[in-house]
Amino acid sequence: MAHDSRREDYLRMSLRFALSLDDGDPARAAREFATFGRRLARDRDSLPQSDADRAFSLVSLAADLIDYRLPFADDAQAETLVARGRDLLSEALSLDPDCHDATRMLFSLETPSAEERSRFLREGAEKVRVACESARDRLCDALDEARRPLGASVAMRPWWRWLADLAECALICGRNRESIDAAEQLLASDPHDLSDVRFTLAYALAKLEDAPGLARLAERYPTFAAPRAADDAWIQISQIALAHKSCRFADARQLTERLLATYPGSAGVLVRQAEIPDGRFARIRVPAYGEDELVVAVSEGVVLLMEGMERTGRGVLGAWVARTVSELSGEKGSEGASAS
């Protein structure tokens, strides 16, 4: 799952294209559609699009630069990438002042403080919901029956990303109940959990040491219609945290073994526990059960790992996980290489 800005750009354009086609002539519509992909790639401007579609396409370009290229850039490149990303987002906003993704990403780029970001997201949330819902209703009125679910989903996604961002920011700020509320609100609006907000929810529940809540979340996985079992790194790290927090060390060790088995060859990630920047568009897209997914989960998991008065600065759980994984896998970590 996860948000894919390029795919979403494609979906938006294809919906717009569908709206432009003559309903009365299905054969012609099918012929036109056959050329859509090529035209989108080579001659985008020949396709019908609104300012909002143009703005989103700029958001998609900015997301590529900021979320996928920036983490691998050196300092000089980084500056250029950020400047270019900002320009794209500003341009998107000048085309469509209601481009909520651009507003959110721009604010996030300009505001290092998670506290300020979460305030901004909280204060803007209702407005964004209302705007997305009315965009959805307008779009669905125009679309035929078959395309309505997709249209509704695409129209609501900026709001879903807004809520997912709010849930993550609240978690970083230590506002775990707020994080849970935002996540539940998102799951109610998108039971398919395109945003994978259940991952953030798992961490927030673990932070509150809410074992029944976490167990219920695992049971709810099938109802999210997300094609994954409750064995992603987030819920597993949350379960390890709860076992460790209640001194069930044998359980915690067993759960760690299970995590290593789910993410084979990724022991080093759990030993190093590096922090990477969060995606600004959305949580970055990585293959399920790959090493990169564990990197993202561990990075978001520092809120759990780093707690407690521990000498090396890795946190009580962080130090325990690093030690246990080293023992289980033979992976050596540079001692004290904290995720600061």
Added chain:
Amino acid sequence: MNAWNELVERCARRRNEKIGPLSDEAYAELVLAVRQNPVDFADEAPEQALLVLARALDAWRASRERDDLLADKDYEAEHARRLAALRTECERAASIDPDCLDAHVTALLASELDPDPLLSGLLALERAHAKDEPPAGDAWDDVFYRPHLRLRAAVARTCLDGARYRMAAAAAESVTSVAPTDPLGARHTHMLACARLEDEDGLGVLEARWAGRESAWSHLARVLLLYKLNRLTAAQRALRGFDRLCAGGAYALLRPAYVEPYLPDRPEAAPCSFEEVVMAEREVEPLITDVPELIPWCQGHDWLVASARAFAERNDLDW
């Protein structure tokens, strides 16, 4: 821990059991006599061990008085030396009486372990020295039971340091439920755990139960809870209250100081005094990781910074 007072009480009780029961007046006379010269009355192994511990704790406290004169490096060496000396004496006490729980607990706490190994050490001591039932009434009144309460309170604090907030709350509750006067201040640990768990009802119950006995911890717990629940106007009011009612509250919050390990329990301090605030701030420290922007948020209030600076100037502290 006032080891001398407990030694006197224990010696008097033991003597009373041997020669008594004495009348109240006679018992009071006996206590006075023991207080004059407890060494003469410490004729059983448990009291002899406690005597060794009392002297060791005195020596440890006395050696800290010279700290201000030491450079950082010398301080660290001195700090390690005196903890080692204290551990040696604790071992001596435990060799006189293997059941001297305070000596075991103090030695463990003086080892400066990380929360995980410290907690398993403390829990192992609880298992090894388990008591069937706490005494009836306020368990604190039984001087022979106090070491168990001190151990439980240390477990609660260690859980808090180790990011085990539900265990911290449960351990603290188990102290206050048998010793409702709570001279060990386990309620403070409990309040901080509730704040960290964003348990507003839990903190409310504790505040009501200890109404009129507000402390640096209770004020800080309220600030933390409201901040975490994102009720920032109320959090700001609570912060102002904390600063007004706790001496040097703002200063301690913005300039956290190193606090020596509690050996074996939290030193006594007047409620809401600067000494208490400094300890409370140290105990809150592990919770600050959870709210990384709390301190910057506090610093954003000019009146708080001004109050901290004024306190520093009045008391000749670094700013």
